[in-house]
Amino acid sequence: MxxxxxxxxxxxxxxxxxxxxxxxxxxxxxxxxxxxxxxxxxxxxxxxxxxxxxxxxxxxxxxxxxxxxxxxxxxxxxxxxxxxxxxxxxxxxxxxxxxxxxxxxxxxxxxxxxxxxxxxxxxxxxxxxxxxxxxxxxxxxxxxxxxxxxxxxxxxxxxxxxxxxxxxxxxxxxxxAMEAELTALEGALAKPEKPVVAIVGGAKISTKLDLLGNLVSRVDYLVIGGGMANTFLAAQGIDVKKSLCEHDLGDTAREILAKAEAAGCQVLLPRDVVVAQEFKAMAPCKTVPATEVPDGHMILDVGSDTIADLAARFEAAKTVVWNGPLGAFEIAPFDNGTNAAARHVAMLTKMGELNSVAGGGDTVAALNNAGAADDFSYVSTAGGAFLEWLEGKTLPGVDALSRS
CATH class of the missing domain: 3.40.50.1260 (Phosphoglycerate kinase, N-terminal domain)
Structure with missing residues (x-):
């Protein structure tokens, strides 16, 4: 049994x-x-x-x-x-x-x-x-x-x-397949080996409020990337200029940061960012401190200092949970941050240093783009079910299998 x-x-x-x-x-x-x-x-x-x-x-x-x-x-x-x-x-x-x-x-x-x-x-x-x-x-x-x-x-x-x-x-x-998925998820959040680093990226925090709220009480470090990081930067008074940003959710972002601090979870936002005047393949771009986005520019990726900081966090961690890209990974050169971070996690996993679990539509595409998916401990293709599990919700189909 x-x-x-x-x-x-x-x-x-x-x-x-x-x-x-x-x-x-x-x-x-x-x-x-x-x-x-x-x-x-x-x-x-x-x-x-x-x-x-x-x-x-x-x-x-x-x-x-x-x-x-x-x-x-x-x-x-x-x-x-x-x-x-x-x-x-x-x-x-x-x-x-x-x-x-x-x-x-x-x-x-x-x-x-x-x-x-x-x-x-x-x-x-x-x-x-x-x-x-x-x-x-x-x-x-x-x-x-x-x-x-x-x-x-x-x-x-x-x-x-x-x-x-x-x-x-x-x-x-x-x-x-269900057993493998549940075993991977339990090992990532329910009974993880610490420290735990969670990466949450994507365009908007409005779609991931439940996820962020659940993770800050479960992980040691919460890395926020993608367009949603801009909302957190703006909530701290940083001018993100033309960047994708949900300015109306500033109070929500500050509440999440306060909840994380109370739970002993350190939130990691980009230190430096890659900016451009337009979002298109191979657009002229430059790296600047996150606090110094030039007029007429938008944030499209994390910079080299942020990538180096993340690499150090991964090396000190035992578990990484990943949902969402760090930048506009769909087009070069704005896939560099996601690719570099994903490959570093994959390398540490392959060396036996890390348990890495990832999932969500854009996440799978981003990890495949980086050539890193095969070396993660587990990559879920479940989409909505994976997200709801990360949000701490009870999944009816899983609950029905639990031992009573």
Whole structure:
């Protein structure tokens, strides 16, 4: 049996032989499809280990997933049928498709499935009961299964029938991708090795108030970068000139700084910045102290002194949590600060000096741009669920798996 706060496949296997058992597995197969074929199979690749482990032990794996936003109506534009060949290709297993996720269309296909086979059920969001977290709909889903496995962390922040209600109706376990994600997140914030450095970047603090509020009470150093750093600089009376800045949130920024000071968290803002008169690729730019932005200029990246300071903080740390870029990483040369910091964290992680966990859409893109993602301890592709976890919110799909 596992020692984790949630049940895993090891717990399922500990209960005995699962040959012929029907395992309802929640995956996130909401993948991009172009011209009738899956164009990016990353999310499928992540759940393949769980599918193969279960089928390898003789289980009948019944895949549940949403796909797009059909709004509770049967709309073949959002059919998962187009995804079935990609699941078969990635897993190396034959995948049978059922035209519905409940009722005779589902049960008849499942009844004829053999041990070690895979059945993909139609889009759960074809039924209003899915997004309503309806108990009767969850009963219908659960009726065809002996056990439930959730391997869709990216959908765990939704209180839906296939992520929450169903877990109350069957023995529920985390799949291997879910287990890896939760283990990484617990190691980064719930039970981290200190000191902990959190990097929060991006354009606006208005989108990350809950995140900042939670982190200042959990980490030792909070690095603020990107456009949101300008709001904090302005809140301290620094003229950021043409820079992206939410001047109306000055009071909020000062409240966060006060809360951080009370919690013993040191907030690190840019010491020096890279400025330009316009935001375009290879625009003429220069590095100046953060307090001396010239007229007509905007802040687009952190400067070399800030990068050096961050490198020293990383070297003294044991855990780094990263969400958001330090500058306008999309175009050179304003990707330099993010790239340099990311590569330094990656190097220390590879040396075994650091546990590094990152996530969020722009973050994944920024780390890939820096060529650093593969050397981080864990990079989450979950987006909203990752952010809500960092904000300290309870995720319904995770809570449903926790040991009671």
């Amino acid at each position: 596992s020692e984790k706060s949630f049940a895993t496949l090891d717990d399922l296997f500990a209960h005995g032989d699962i040959t012929g058992k029907r395992v309802l597995m929640r995956a996130d197969l909401n993948v991009p499809v172009r011209d009738g074929a899956v164009s990016d199979a990353t999310r499928i690749e992540r759940v393949v280990p769980t599918i193969r482990e279960l089928t390898g032990k003789g289980a009948i794996v019944i895949l549940l997933s949403h796909f797009g936003r059909p709004k509770g109506e049967r709309n073949l534009e959002f059919s998962l049928k187009a995804v079935a060949p990609a699941v078969a290709d990635q897993s190396g297993l034959e995948v049978t498709f059922a035209d519905d996720c409940v009722g005779d269309a589902a049960s008849s296909v499942i009844a004829s499935a053999k041990p070690g086979s895979v059945v993909l059920l139609e889009n759960t969001r074809f039924h209003k009961g899915e997004t309503n977290n309806d108990g009767a709909f969850a009963d219908q889903l659960a009726a065809v299964g002996d056990a439930y496995v959730n391997d869709a962390f990216s959908a765990a922040h939704r209180a839906h029938a296939s992520t929450q209600a169903i877990a109350k109706r069957l023995p529920a376990y985390a799949g291997r």
